[in-house]
Amino acid sequence: MQRIVVLAGGIGGARFLRGLKSAVPDADITVIGNTGDDIHLFGLKVCPDLDTVMYTLGGGIHEEQGWGRAGESFAVKEELAAYGVGPEWFGLGDRDFATHIVRTQMLGAGYPLSAVTEALCARWQPGVRLLPMSDDRVETHVMIDDPDGEDGARKAVHFQEYWVRLRAGVPAHAIVPVGAEQAKPAPGVLEAVAAADVILFPPSNPVVSIGTVLAVPGIREAVAGASAPVVGLSPIVGGSPVRGMADKVLAAVGVESTAAAVARHYGSGLLDGWLVDTVDAGAVAEVEAAGIPCRSVPLMMTDTQATAAMAAQALALAEEVRA
Amino acid sequence: MQRIVVLAGGIGGARFLRGLKSAVPDADITVIGNTGDDIHLFGLKVCPDLDTVMYTLGGGIHEEQGWGRAGESFAVKEELAAYGVGPEWFGLGDRDFATHIVRTQMLGAGYPLSAVTEALCARWQPGVRLLPMSDDRVETHVMIDDPDGEDGARKAVHFQEYWVRLRAGVPAHAIVPVGAEQAKPAPGVLEAVAAADVILFPPSNPVVSIGTVLAVPGIREAVAGASAPVVGLSPIVGGSPVRGMADKVLAAVGVESTAAAVARHYGSGLLDGWLVDTVDAGAVAEVEAAGIPCRSVPLMMTDTQATAAMAAQALALAEEVRA
Incomplete structure (x- = not known):
């Protein structure tokens, strides 16, 4: 059974994972989830990226929105606003609140986030092993x-x-x-990376999603040193983020919003392969000149089938560079 | 302005207070609320009696039920059950959850329960000063x-x-x-009792509501030693509780379920007057023999008007015994 490790952020990572599961339903997939966007709201611990992966793969996601729960209501939020308690700009629905209540209660009882995530996944059955990058607060x-x-x-x-x-x-x-500097990888993270047959970077945000996972001391080194090939998919297509606002945070770290610049940002020390979209075919040579084998394939996650094809291409490139 | 202090439990106390406010709209009313039935559920601090008073006087109560919020939904509870997290027997609705979330967040930030209750009441404007009996956990x-x-x-x-x-x-x-033995009265409790013109015991549960308030060291002594007359209304009518199951807990403390037995349970050291229902007119002599002035008046809180009349009778008896 192929052991695949995926470093994932929120919406992009979750949708890619759905495609990956469809492409290789029998694979043993471990997801190392970004927790850098976790936030305490109303005294509750909210883990947006972990939840987006969990809800998406578990069938509870609000499909159009990409985050939050389907069939959501907002009574709690309305009441909190009536008490003058904010922030109002973060859209927590009633169903979603329950997840944060359970998580906060378990954390308060002394369970680490990794154990809490496992407990929540016992309900959602995402079909992957979902690990937070760290049990420590980042x-x-x-x-x-x-x-x-x-x-x-x-x-x-x-x-x-x-x-x-x-x-x-x-x-x-x-x-x-x-x-991040003081954080330790959550139990199982380094072991999964070391045991992986393939490591994938989905088209997630390279700075605030995958970059944050890699900022936990030990994870970047483990990925770079892993025997498995590491293949990434560009989140930038035709000079713009496929979704979200990755260009804004790329600018903050001095990286151009191009498929090639993101590949160079990760670097050949980390990446063994890189996929760019067909519209960026011209970037293949530039990426390969940086020492990273590169292919151009369709990278728009329009539906699960298209996303599965992307995942299959990533796995194919991994096989190719391994050989 | 007449200063009235009321020791209150949940539904019975809240409904009595609504009648009292209607009877003397200009009075300065301080409620010392029972917190002995507070409970931690899902990591949240729930104060059923304080909330019942707050919601009832603030216009947010579920009228038929007597507790919880009107127009309630139960998405959070359903989700918690889907996670296998209970208890399921405690009916927390979505709107109600918001109250407990705000309270728990404020307590976590270091505010005492009395300050939290004041903050919650800033929204509900119950028209009384609502104090928990203690900021300490009982x-x-x-x-x-x-x-x-x-x-x-x-x-x-x-x-x-x-x-x-x-x-x-x-x-x-x-x-x-x-x-209770280690608890201290909340700020303002002893001061309100000392400054009161009248102290009332509504037809609340004499054991688990008013009895718990009196179990906080200092409160019983302050009430007994107050210059104000203390008048109570029997929660037992015709040998049965008007509502609830007061008879069950009266048995546990060896008190008969009669209007006279409850008066003797409080005792003449505490009570300066006692009201029994007209169906218990035969008990008046027995109560007075125990040294407690007693009158029989209608004690069924069928609506606000009937309840206001009961409150007026209690205030009249207070005036009478003061003279």
Whole structure:
């Protein structure tokens, strides 16, 4: 049975995983999920990326939206607003609240996030082993201009505030995964990487999703040193993010929004293969010049079938570079 | 302005308070609420009696039910059940959950329950000053037979488990307000009692509601020593509780379910007056023989008008005994 490890963020990673499961239903898939966008809201621990993977693969996701629960209602949120308790910009529905209540209760009882995630997945049966990148708290903060400060003053806001409230509409000067340096990989993460036959980077955000996973000391080294080939899929197609606002945070780390620039950002020390979209076929030579075998294939996750084809292409490239 | 202090439990106390406000709309009313039935559910702090008073006086109560919110939905509870997380026997609705989320978040941030209650009441505007009896944790436990133990073995269950799950359907051998001995009256409680013109015991449960309030060291003494007359209304009419299952817990403390026995249970050291229902007119002499002035008046809280009349009778008796 093929052992596949996938580093995943939220929506993009979750949809890719659905395609991957469809392409290789018998594979043993371990997902190392980003927890840098976790946030405490209303005293509850919210893990947006883990939940998006769990709900998507478990059949509970709001399909059109890509995050949150299907058939959602918002009574709790309305009541919290009536109490004057915010933030109002983060859309937590009633069903979703239950997940955060269970998680917060278990964490309060002393269970690590990895054990909590396993318990939640016992209900959702995502068909993959979902591991948080770390049981330690890591919170991605974004440095933005401080409109209330002196000229040139900056302030840090939580990634969710930058992403959801501000819709990445202000310049991001730096992306800081607070706590990452002190974080340890969650139990099973390094073991899964070491035992993998293939390691995949889905078309997730290379900075705030996969970049944050790699920022946990030990994970980047394990991936770079793994015997398995590491193949990534470009989240940038034709100079723009396939979805989301990856270009905004790429700018913050000085990386161009091109399929080739993202490949070079990961680098040949990490990547053994890279897929770009057919519209970026011209970038193949540039990526290969950087020492990374590259192919151009359709990379739009329009449906599960198209996504499964992408996953199959990634696995094929992995086989090719292994040989 | 007449200063009235009311010791209150849940539904009975809340409905009495609505009548009292209607009878004397200009009075300055302080409610000392029972917190012995507070319970931690799903990691959240739930204060059923405080909330019943707050929702009833603030216009948010589920009228027929007497507790919980009007227009309630149950998405969170259904989801928790889907996770296998209980208890399922405690009916928390989505709107109600928001109250407990706000409360738990504030307590976690270091605010005492009294400050949290004040903050919640800023929304509900109950028209009374609602104080928890104590900021310290007190939990009423009930000793019942342990069906899994040896013959005669007993076990303690939380009051809510006895009351809601078991519906007081098994013998209660003792009622224990765990933590009461170490609890301190909340800020403002003793001051309100000392400054009161009248102190009222509504037809609340004399054991697990008013009895628990009085079990906080200092409160019984303050009420007994107050210059204000203390007048109570019998929760027992014609040998049965007006509502609820007060007879079950009265038995546990060795008190008969009669209007006179409850008056003697409080005693003339505490009570300066007692109202029994007209059907219990025969008990007036017995109560007065115990040194407690007593009148028989209609005590069924069928609507706000009838309840206002009861409150007016209690205030009239207070005036009479003061003279």
